[in-house]
Amino acid sequence: MKRSRFTAALFCLLLSPLASAERYRVITEEWAPYNYAEGGQLTGMSTEIVRAIMALTGDEFEIVLQPSMRTTRTLRTQPRTIMYSLFRTQEREPLYKWVGPIVEESIHPYQLANAPRPITSLEQLLRAPRITTRHAGLVPSMLESMGFNNLDKSAVESQQLYSMLLAGRTEVIVGDTDAGVAYYSRQLGIAPGMLRPIPIELYRSSLYIAFSRDSDDALVAAWSEALEQLRRSGELARIQQHYERR
Template sequence: MATAEKPHRMLPLFRPVKGRSHPCPRRPGHPKRNQESNKPLQIWGWISRKAVYPVFRIRNVLQLLTVLAALFCLPEISFAEKIVVYSADYPPYQMVHNGKLTGVNTEIVRAIFHNSGIPFEIKYVPWSRAQKIVGDDTLKNSAIYCLGRNEQREQQYKWVGVYFYQKVSFLTLKNSGVRINSLDDVKKYVTGLVRGDIMNQQLKSQGYIGKHEIVSDDILNIKKLFKKRVQTIVTSLIAAKYIAKENGLEANQIEAQYDVATVGFNLALSKKTSDEIWSKLHVSLNILLENGTIEKIIDNWR
């Protein structure tokens, strides 16, 4: 017949000082105070057959409270380290207005981070540099947004998810004589490309881009289009018209000749960023998509 296991013997939390029935030291000046009472208290862990917990020496009540608070009030995850979030100047999605970083993408990403409770800082740098920084396997706690996702980039980042979609087209100037009815037609013309842009990379690798010129951002690309240094560019019509208007160019002269694809804007993290941070941001993104917050931000910029 099996016998019930005897309960583990548990020692008291406080071990009284020798010669004392109460574990706390007497107050200074107490008439019965002796040398033994000056010894510090010892907090004992629970001693059982299976484990012996360490002993801590406590010299006053304040230290005791501090230790107990540390034991019982530890947070599950600490986000003391700030996430640096990179993107590039790409109006109206990302831009600087009156000295403030703004734009529809920037406002969405800012809302995602605020909702997650993770501290962050947004920086605009050239697009190729942003990808290089966040794609570095040795770095952690960095993020990038307005990033298209493809097979080449799949293993470079920790993907949080898509927050917005845009249509990408071959754009030309009206009355330029350029006609693009298929991807094969593109080879006839000089195309303006942005360094590091996902659609530009794919079209070039598939052989649809002939003669071309590369610049660091869409602003320079659109200026080249108006100066007729290139005959077509690949970007969003909304973005191109906004940039043209902001730079004193005739926005209504730009037209879409051929739609290439609909591209999702992603938020992604550097590979060494913790899974806890990824999870917080992923949940935050889904909440804002479901409750309509992101759609409201987009509507404000239409």
Template sequence: MKRILVAGLLLLVAASAKAALPDDYRVVMLTENFPPFNMAADGKNYAADRNVSGINADIVREMFKRADIDYSLTLRFPWERIYNQVLEKPDQGLFSTTYTPEREPLFKWVGPLASTGWVLLAPPGSPLRLSSLDQARQYRIGAYQDDAVSQHLESNGFEPINSLRDQANIGKLLKGHIDLWATTDPVGPYLAKQEGVNGLVTALRFNDAQLFLALNKQTPDDVVARLQKALDEMRGDGSIDAIMRRYL
């Protein structure tokens, strides 16, 4: 009898936790073109719902499904705009967002969704190899405006030549307008391959990072907990590995 009472109590607690959210509650999810993690099916700078694909897009969809939380998903451009929007508006979220200590107090976090590395890429055939980020100060470095990689460089005294699109750095690098491209691996090489460019040289790998879902600070803690629980279950049952195999 005691076990039955305990089980019943747990069910009531779980039911009340879900009931804490209004019936019309919805999280507005925003993302950008950041292949292979999130991207528009047609490669354009706007897409919605099923027209958004990628490793993390598929992970986020399944996560919300398991957590039984309604959402909308929109891919927009540029990153700076949607980043600031999620900072300001309740019940909005942003992925794939690189977790950094500087960003930690700005959002509520669910993750990690995936792991990446930060790299400085040189043109194909370049002999340039660096052993530290400090050695890169003498070079012109292209980066993606307001991306975590660019923010990291700026916080360390660099003045990267920022572009509104990360893809723009591919042409700048090949034309000699920049010496190095600061980007994320595997995103940078993936973008280059889509442009028909192979063989970019990794002059330096200077940081390993993790990609998260960043939620506005006013997001209810219950929503954060349910999403994190769903993600942990996906990692444990092999769902995330299966999703990654579809793209890599």
């Protein structure tokens, strides 16, 4: 424990000149339970982890909530930019510098538990009358690459997915991780057991913090070490469990 405190103090001392000399912008999007606004304040599992990292490194970068379609474009085109939470995919790998993983997550399709035609296979899912997802992003792109031609990409926000499903306007929704579905179910007052995860894991990957390619390697290394310190101390697990229970 003494060594851990000493490492943190030394880390802050070493990085403080770099942090104060060069400002970075941290951006994120609305994607619960990892990053989202609540009561006018930015919160979420990943937000708390990023703030804990900056507390260790001594950085005081502003965190800005942006529309989903703008975040990756900003990360790709603007210098000294940091974004969370981002799935680390093969296509994205060479575009950014990475710190993580924060947490591993999976994405399943969901339908109502009392649906007259329970879906149990990928073949059935491909033939479903309608699968509603968000209008853009990793999930719809992934589904299109898998051969789905029954997509309704009309949802702009996650809440719309659930309201459409509950109203009978769609048969299947795909958009959030399992932790995200649990979060929105609680927030929207959806009774436990009302939604049924279809037993098809469409995607599994880990969420990371991504840095624009021009970012200083020393800063990236400092954030990586700070994250590992949170992992070793048990603080990372505590933050994750806190948001899993909310």
